[in-house]
Amino acid sequence: MEAIAFDQSQFFPFPFMLSLIAIVIFICSIKYYCWHNPPSNKNPTLPPSPSCLKPWPIVGNLPEMLFNKPTFRWIHNLMDKMNTEIACFRFGNVHVISVTSPELSCEFLKKQDAVFASRPISISTRLVTNGYLTAALVPFGEQWKKMKRVITIELLSPARQRWLLKKRVEEADHLVRYVYNQCCISSDEGGTVNVRVAAQHYCTNVIRKMIFNRRYFGKGMEDGGPGSEEEEHVAALFTILKYIYSFCVSDYMPCLRGLDLDGQEKTIKNALEITRKYREPLIEERFRRYKKGFSDKEPEDLLDILVSLEDINGEPLLSSEEIKAQITEIMIATVDNPSNAFEWALAEMINQPELLQKATEELDTVVGRERLVHESDLSHLNYVKACAREAFRLHPVTPFNVPHVSMSNTTVDNYFIPKGSHVLLSRVGLGRNRKVWNEPLKFRPERHLKDDGSAVVLTESDLRFITFSTGMRGCVGTTLRTTMTVMLFARLLHGFSWDMPHDQSSVDLTESKDELFLATPLLALAKPRLPPHVYPAN
Template sequence: MRKPLSLLLSNIEGFWLLAIITFFTIIITKTPRCNLVEKYSNKQKAPLPPGPKPWPIVGNLPEMLANKPAHKWIHNLMKEMNTQIACIRLGNTYVIPVTCPTIATLFLREQDATFASRSLTMCTDLVSSGYSTTILVPFGDQWKKMKKILTNDLLSPHKHLWLHDKRTEEADNLVFYVYNKSKDVNAAGGGLVNIRSVARHYCGNVIRKIVFNTRYFGKGRTDGGPGFEEVEHLDSIFVLLKYVYAFSISDYIPCLSGLDLDGHQKKVKEALRIIKKYHDPIIQDRVKQQNDARKVDEEDWLDILISLKDTTNHSSLTSEEINAQIIELMIATVDNPSNAFEWALAEMINQPKLLQQATEELDNVVGKERLVQESDIPKLNYVKACAREAFRLHPMAPFNPPHVSMRDATVGNYFIPKGSHVILSRQELGRNKNVWNKPYKFKPKRHLKGDGSNVLTEPNLKFISFSTGRRGCPGVMLGTTMTVMVFARLLHSFTWSAPPNVSRINLSESNDDIALAEPLVAVAKPRLAPHL
């Protein structure tokens, strides 16, 4: 499976990587943190999953760098090898991609305890302030401590109900803002709405409101849209999302981390600087208010995090833990609902009957004399089916966060060494032709159940919405609510169509990731009474 060396050297990053590796070979072989992969031949009773033959020391890093983006190279490699589980060695690390739901459940259900850790990367270290948070943190006491706080103190059913009005306020603002955009006669063509921007800023507004009890960092805008501060803040959050598990060279050859060969470290640090520019003053002022006893009532998640006490009546969390956990909560909240709605609406505009079915359900359940409320969600089965189909066919990222093996294991007759990074393919699980009929067809009705009990989770990993197991998302209730509300509010309140002179929405994926190649722009026309 090796490619000719001349082809690899034609890629500048591959060239520099090989040149640097040649220079550092002696150092690498003598430095403990850069030791070569352990030899398992005397231990293993089963073979490793199939994969390309690795180069000495660097493994398959040169091939990965010569065939960017990495997720496309991995998926194409697996298709060429006709396998649904593979073993790719990157530097000193075995990376195990999985595209089969049955195999995926072996990892996250039958042997969940073995694969409950996380990888150590440059970006996750920076974002989590040295692994002081929850999602990005390896298995251990810190993870247990923070997960308990998230589950019991921030994301419990009681706290979800407590924050209901804040979420509703942002759902109302969403409709208000899009209504203003739809009536903007000065815009080119009139009524054009950038769906990606609208959906992402709705998600950003919700998480800012429940964390900081504010929509705006600055003065705000009278039309309900984001100001400069909110745009800069949200853009920085999406920078972190882009690089958080981005197959960085230094993550697999740590002794090269100081060189920042791919430039990820610089971009992540700059994004964190911008985010903290907005967060730090609020957090510092709130801590001072509580210390001075000027703030008694809890209004948001920040108040809760600051007020938590241990058994000795001291603060349970350090300021570093609070800061880092808030950033992690934000990157975990903004992308899934917004990506799902953008893709779903693009697909539905191209299939108008789907839009009609969704609006008919909304009119039957809600009517046209009021706006959709969270209490309507249990009855909106077709709307939830549309969201599930978007998660299935158009996930937010190619892979889920790595599940790191804490010990040697045998899974599906394959040997998985301790320290392996198991990455489930969000993209290919949902498009597996052995599971889904016409997998590339956007068909919401495939998710409708006769008992009407549609939910957005998928425990059997036929696709991934919120993952499952010990490292599954603890915010399923919040994520589900945000997703269904952005779908329901915008499908109920407006009719949607392609822009003038566009007969069909282009559904091409981006070359760099699996988002729409171009942000969806659509024409919105109000379908409810203006006073709503």
């Protein structure tokens, strides 16, 4: 049998062989260079991780996260042990970076604001925003830009705030009337007031009046307090707040979404159903009125504004789903910070009566004792605002700010921050940072007063603590939230003297184990301190 000749050149042409040899030489050269030139310490690396946490394959540190609840306390404890102001945890394939340094925080939210202008995808935010139709909780994109324009220009502009002044005054008056009724129920010695209920009731009333032009979903109580409908609605709002970005396992491993392994999805769905039960019929009725010629009438509230907005073609600018989702977001954004700050501040001030005296002396000097506080007085109440700032610093309502997501690889303070990382600025770590604050665990409003007597503001541009955040994703309702906070403080400190109940020697300042609220709602003895004719009549 004749042998068959094998011509290699037919299968491996010379140019191909030359290219293959060049590739092999190139790879060998790279390996040789890397072997003899190891990475220097100057090359950026990830922020430090706890030495005790070696990430598991695929799941990262999710097992440790599950066994160390609440997660925020576990993270802060590990950072304290590491003596670091920035740390990196890997949950699934997501790098979660916690920051407690003001300088690093400014690097993230000011110097590189555009890089960290997005939000994480999560079960809770998808549900709350009806599939990312709102402004604050949605990822960076056109929908966020659209809704931010609507809120900034149409809802929270200075002109719109002046237009809504009367509604805010009505609710400030109602707050005083409600607490006054509590005082008079018992005796001339005053009455015991659940401060948490009063503060949360005021905050939800203000935003409810601004949006729906109504104080109650039901009839309310005879003394002016919230009825069962309002109590259920407020409880649902705070449940939603508790579970937004609450370190849910499936948020870091999308393949587990729908299984609801930790029950958070069911909880937040139930809370949203409660809020929708009270609000959506009002929104749908407003749409029906608008279609019947409501556009010829003057708007009465923010819902009228939202329903009547039109695009350049004369078509509705917002769908009913967008409006429903945005109203949910507005309400959860306005109820927590002011109410929590006042409850904590009053608890601290009752334990330090000299602070209460300073605040009431300022109020009597600026306002007098023959009328209630007006919004025009608030800019002159530096000590009262200092008390609010100190409450925000020492007793934030949540452990972290709303997460920011890096939209590209970047470097911060010579640390490599991969694209898709979740950056959490620690409200607790910033406000209680011993490198920044003298006696950080002591409530001292004086630390916020300016030597030159200039005006105190609630915002904190240097991020030594967080009130309303900053940058592209900062709160667009800073003016409204500041007004609500300072009015809450001013009206209740001016109108009433406060003390602990007779059976207590001091207010227990224990923090809740799973949250940052007072472990037990503050019950305080309130007594009118102004002439009777000053208080609003029922």
